[in-house]
């Protein structure tokens with residue numbers, strides 16, 4: 449069954465083909481039979497491929513989990529079709545190289561953008577350090593930190609300064625009981641912001657300038673669902689949340705979904721990135737991109753791609769820490785410059 453098939457194999461077909469699928473490697477043409485091609489959901493029995501070869505453009509099932517995970521490695525073959533824009537897209541290296549902000553020759557630190565981080569608490573001072581490490585990867589001109597971990601932050605990041613004017617805020621990582629105040633204070637400034645972790649539970653009304661960055665558990669709590677329901681349909685729930693909260697919603701996972709004016713999925717990364725504090729680094733990084741003037745949708749998708757690429761670079765196939773991911777971000781941008789930017 450191809451892309452026109454209804455999701456879910458009939459019992460008779462499943463009985464015949466699933467034992468074969470479990471016994472030998474499977475190459476799927478276009479999609480493994482039984483997947484929800486247009487939803488990325490797996491609502492019934494389906495095949496799992498080791499390799500899926502598809503043509504012209506990626507379909508939603510190739511990008512959005514859990515269907516994408518059942519496609520195995522996906523090979524896209526260009527057969528010269530003239531196709532309309534896809535409903536869900538994945539940024540490639542060249543797209544990111546075009547979007548990543550770089551300093552103009554006459555730049556000074558304030559024209560490059562200042563990002564402020566309100567994160568950390570007495571329980572989680574480390575999350576403040578990690579969010580600052582993501583923000584302080586060199587993409588914005590300056591990082592400010594406001595919060596209870598100020599002394600530790602300044603010890604580890606001497607470049608970072610205290611309160612003042614910013615072009616974007618990052619709030620929530622490790623915020624604990626301080627997160628509600630951090631969010632309220634950040635919202636007093638009329639600037640774009642990243643809302644992550646403990647601040648997410650305090651989001652109510654529409655926040656048109658925000659990027660929300662929940663993992664599946666956090667999005668489930670925001671929508672009054674179980675985590676498993678979000679994991680079964682990440683595209684549907686990220687899109688619903690973007691509509692409900694009137695902003696860009698980045699739902700973290702193996703394939704991160706960015707729902708905004710359109711939908712993007714990040715396929716860059718490695719399972720080694722599933723490590724404590726990796727999300728804190730991501731929120732800082734996206735904040736720094738917002739501060740440079742990227743739109744919330746582009747800042748979220750470019751930040752997510754750079755974060756995945758930094759994890760892959762730092763990992764080299766082995767284990768990584770969140771600190772290691774943050775340290776690898778400048779090298780990822782340098783590689784983009786070498787490969788794609790004219791000097």
Ligand SMILES: NC(=O)C1=CN([C@@H]2O[C@H](COP(=O)(O)OP(=O)(O)OC[C@H]3O[C@@H](n4cnc5c(N)ncnc54)[C@H](OP(=O)(O)O)[C@@H]3O)[C@@H](O)[C@H]2O)[C@@H](O)CC1
Nearest residue numbers: 572573574575620621622623624645646665666724725728
């Ligand atoms: N270095 C730092 O400062 C870091 C700070 N961080 C900061 O921590 C804050 C909370 O973030 P989070 O994502 O952990 O919170 P959340 O979604 O509430 O998850 C709680 C869920 O986890 C589960 N659970 C717990 N232990 C489990 C186990 N052993 N095995 C299985 N399940 C287990 C637990 O389940 P339960 O034990 O209740 O059954 C509950 O459902 C946030 O501010 C973040 O920024 C992090 O970024 C890390 C680095």
Ligand SMILES: Nc1ncnc2c1ncn2[C@@H]1O[C@H](COP(=O)(O)OP(=O)(O)O)[C@@H](O)[C@H]1O
Nearest residue numbers: 663700701702718719721722724725726727728
């Ligand atoms: N299996 C996976 N493969 C690739 N990336 C993953 C996987 N699981 C989680 N990630 C990424 O790791 C990061 C974890 O962030 P998060 O859940 O917020 O952790 P923390 O709260 O500890 O910082 C996210 O960027 C997420 O997309």
